[in-house]
Amino acid sequence: TCPSPVSTPSDTIEYVVRVTTDKGCTDTLIYRVVLFPPCDLSRIRIPNAFTPNGDGDNDVFTVVPYEGSEVIERLTIYNRWGQRIYVGTGANASWDGTSDGKPAPADVYVWLLEVSCSGEEKGVRHGDVTLLR
Numbered sequence: 001t002c003p004s005p006v007s008t009p010s011d012t013i014e015y016v017v018r019v020t021t022d023k024g025c026t027d028t029l030i031y032r033v034v035l036f037p038p039c040d041l042s043r044i045r046i047p048n049a050f051t052p053n054g055d056g057d058n059d060v061f062t063v064v065p066y067e068g069s070e071v072i073e074r075l076t077i078y079n080r081w082g083q084r085i086y087v088g089t090g091a092n093a094s095w096d097g098t099s100d101g102k103p104a105p106a107d108v109y110v111w112l113l114e115v116s117c118s119g120e121e122k123g124v125r126h127g128d129v130t131l132l133r
Contacts, residue, residue, distance in 0.1 A: 039117030052097030
């Protein structure tokens with residue numbers, strides 16, 4: 001009896017839609033609406049070390065996934081002399097610890113992370129990561 005319902009939930013919620021035909025047939029649809037928190041760069045978690053040794057644990061340096069509205073635009077890695085050695089784009093940007101196709105030496109590297117929200121540039125975070133061999 002409500003063809004155009006409107007809802008403005010403030011938290012994740014499930015809606016149940018039950019339909020009955022004039023002949024008594026029924027069907028139910030459960031629709032879950034998940035609300036993501038607002039864009040906040042401080043919630044993005046980034047490790048401070050990794051070990052690209054092929055054991056399957058911490059083999060790549062990447063942003064830890066978070067269910068927010070932040071979108072990774074670019075991840076850039078620099079060595080201690082300021083030379084750019086890696087650029088990755090998108091949510092799957094991850095550095096495997098190589099430089100020019102060869103294993104980079106154990107050292108501290110600087111990262112620069114560019115993030116957007118809803119298609120608009122939100123900001124940049126930076127820090128360092130230790131590559132352990």
